[in-house]
Amino acid sequence: MNSLQKKIWVLAIVVLLIMTVIWVSLTYYNQKMQDQYNYVLERYLTLNELTSTSQNMITELNNYLVTPTSDHLELINTSKKKIEILKYDVMGHRNEANELALANYMNLIDSLVEATDRSVRLHEEPSSESSMIILKEATHISNYISEMTLTLIDLELKTFDPFYRGIITQSEGVKKLGFLVLSLIIILLLLFTYWFSIRITKPVKKLTEAASYLSKGRFDVKIEVDSRDEIAFLAQMFEQMRVNINNLISEIRQKAKLEQELQQSKLLLKESQLQRLQSQINPHFLFNTLNTLSKKAYMEGSEETSDLITSVADLLRYNLKHLDKNMTLIDEVNVLRDYMEIQKARFTDRLNFYVEMEETCLQVEIPGLTIQPIVENAVMYAVEPFEQGGVIWFRVKDGGDRVIIEVEDDGPGMSDETITQIMEERRDSQKGQTSGIGLSNVVKRLRLFNGCETVMEIESKVEGGTKVTIYLFKERR
């Protein structure tokens, strides 16, 4: 048996209890009233009976004196016995107020009985005259008894006057009490029922609300029902279901996101491969030609040109080979050196390239062709446009769990808008890029590679140079 049922039971029992209490008290009161009325009425009745019996006895005595049969004598004796019994009853009604009158009354009755006895006795003797005189006397006494009865009843009325008034007042009190109890019970029951119905319907309402939220697809609203019945249990189960669904949905979302990312990186790769293929137009021919050019220049005594051509060839080879592979930093640095050789040959003194490296960091893995585009970008914007040239610093530092790679120039800097575009991987202009790979592409690949968002920082001041910092984690995540 649980809550809801219990609640209904409680209501029923309370109502029953109230009804029982009212019934019991009313019955008790009625009984009391009846007893009291009986008590008073009985006094009058016994008193009256005694009086009428005594009067009857006079009649019987008269009958006996006229026709002296044993039947009549028997009747007189019966009356006498009855009077004795009734006297005893009446004596029980004695109280402070009526005791004198009652004593007189009793004595009068005694006198009557005595007179009757005397009359009967005298009648048995020959002189029946005197018995008639005594009958007359007895009649007088009987009249006195009647009068005394009236006096007694009068006294009783006086004595019981406050008693009667009390009973009447009490009756009125009971009437008033009845009204009050009725209204009190009505109010209490209304309150109780209100409270009771609220306790049942409120959780149901909450549950309904929660269900409608769920059906509308809102899984984030907590279901709370603070009752202690079946509804609460239901709500609890519902809440569990909601949490489970919520978890499932978020899991699915995560998976979908992951898949999307994977798709994206694949797309990027495809794109770069396509670009590489485009630029792979007869690479062997190109390399052979470049090699021939290099040897020719060497034989003609132009060693510098020969080196330059070799660098270009290496650079091209690297670009074509290792775009989709992870390389070590040292490979990247070597390619960078080749690239800088070529650019030095182009810009001569206008390009000042400074390298600071901690050799220990060079074995860290890095996506292919990551640094070259950044440096190329620096050359493009900080050196090429200016007659006096520019300075580019390349630094590799140990940053604890990561390797920090900085590329700094003293060019005109980038606008914040451009930086934001790069960081949000939106801008991908490939204009003039040797590898055909823009900064945005680099950022994208680095993020995929590192598995986190913070892979690159760009600090730039207008006319104050640009500093691009790349973080590479030593431990792949």
Add this chain to the structure above:
Amino acid sequence: MRKIITFVTVIISIILFYFTINSAVDVFYADWQIPETTADHSIHNRIVLITRELDTPFWEKVSEGAKDQARNEGARLEVWGSYAGNQEDFLKQIDIAIYAKVDGIIVQGLGTDEFKELTKVKAASHGIPIITVANDVPMEESLRKTYVGSDHYLAGELIANQLIKDMGTAGQVIIMKDSKEQYYQKQRLSGIQDVLVNYPNIEFIVAESSESREDGVGTTKDLLNRHPNVNAFIAVNATFASHIVEEISRRTKVENYHIYSFDEDSASCLLLKQGTLDAMVEQSPKRMGERSVSLMMKWLKDGTEPLELDGYHTDIELVKAADVQ
């Protein structure tokens, strides 16, 4: 809004609850009680005081004194009687008292044969002692144990002496008495006569009337017609005082007459205060009540010692109108 409704409901509930509890307490703890039944013991010393004039202040005082004394001595006293001198009722009460087997009867004496029959034969045969109070019936006629009350002979003398003082030694005096041969009136009358006899110039006429108002007034009218020169009236029965005054005041000024009475009648006291009566004998009714009860108790306790047969006289005093005004 909700708060207000809750508050009001709670207040109403509390008030209702309070009144309900109050009402319930009133109903279930009613302060009236059924009179308690007394233990079954017989009552001793039931004494009845019976008079014909329950309504007069004189007898009120007698019963007051008797009741006080009864309370002090542990007697159970009842005062019975009739009103306005109703003799039939009065005699019936005595009869009832005898049949009710009371222990003693204190009674206002009545000089009729029925009274004498009751006291002499019935009460005696039932062994109930009788004491007369205020008005006596001689022992030989009533077999009373004793008499408690004023010395009416002395009272008569007092009145007569006062009359002589007021009127002088010559004049005409009418003495009104009632037609029943009341012993106390005879005593008063003989008291008056014994004084007035010494003054030969005073003529006194003894008139009789019944106690009813018509007769009293009629008799007075008749007397005034027959004796126009009368100087004074003495009402031996106090009831007549007001009748005399009523008739005189119809004809002339009451002040012209000397009128004397006794204090048993409430009208007499009033007339004395008004100055209509010249003087009145004042008795000691309260003392009478006390004394009669104590003597009855003495008799009931120790029946062997006889009481003074001539009776025990209580104080009397002459009150003049001048003293009261």
